[in-house]
Amino acid sequence: MSLMITDECINCDVCEPECPNNAISPGEEIYVIDPNKCTECVGHYDDPQCQQVCPVDCIPHDPDRQETHDQLMEKYQKLTGKA
Template sequence: MALQITEECINCDLCPVECPNEAISMGAEIYEINADLCTECIGHYDQPSCVEICPVECIELNPNKKETLDQLAAKYTQLHS
């Protein structure tokens, strides 16, 4: 699954810098994750770097964007080829 940022976001500016796919950008009020670019850091790190760095733990799985590990890996390959 891709990830999403919840309303608890405090706009600390840490997550956009951490995202290797540049999937995180400022939305209308809080940061947002572009599900088409999010691979949960598959191909880059063992764990999603944005989740690891978030001080308020507001990044969670996006139930509207279910993907298998194979699909996430394929997305990584497509984004970085």
């Protein structure tokens, strides 16, 4: 399951540089996460780095994007070219 950023985002800019997949970018009003690039840091880290640094805890799992650990790993491998 990919992550999402809620409207509680304060645009503090700390999550974007932490994302190893470049899935986070400024949206019209708040930061957004591209679900096609979000692997919840699977393949890179043990925990999602954006969640670790977010000061307002506004990055939950996206209930509309259910993915297993294996699916996230497959996405990581496609994004990075690592098998």
